Amino acid sequence: MDRRPLGWLAGQRERGDRILGVELADEAVRLAGLAPAPPPAVTVLGHEQHGIPPEALDLLDECLEIPMVGPGSSLNTAVACSLASHKLAGRL
Template sequence: MLAVGPAEEAVRLGDLPAARTRTVAVLGHERDGIAPEALDLLDLAVEIPMVGTGQSLNVAVAGSLVLDELAGLL
């Protein structure tokens, strides 16, 4: 199970290996992210690096990027 969003030990999206087993991706709120209590229950956090002034992506776009990476498509 992985969290998608900022976290202390998050790996960059480009460093996320393709999934070899069933994987659950938990996407946080676009502004507030994932609650710290929930982060503690997940195995890994993944963040999507962004250039510019934006602080977040639309959750559907973020989910698509992560799923593509997990499928080995990016």
């Protein structure tokens, strides 16, 4: 098993896991439009200010956008993870 983050992520994708990133991107799906994920799925979250590194973006199957009101452009990482996890589990 590769212990480097990008190597591990690539391995999960090769296994057939759905790789979803929480990131602002042109092709991002809004939280409300995301279908629940059949297991296994991996959620990738980036730094609150810098986002997901470009080399990791290439490994994503889909990007998820969490709509926000106001001038902010990012949520606390734990909050973003909670929202995405609940949606992927079919609970939102």
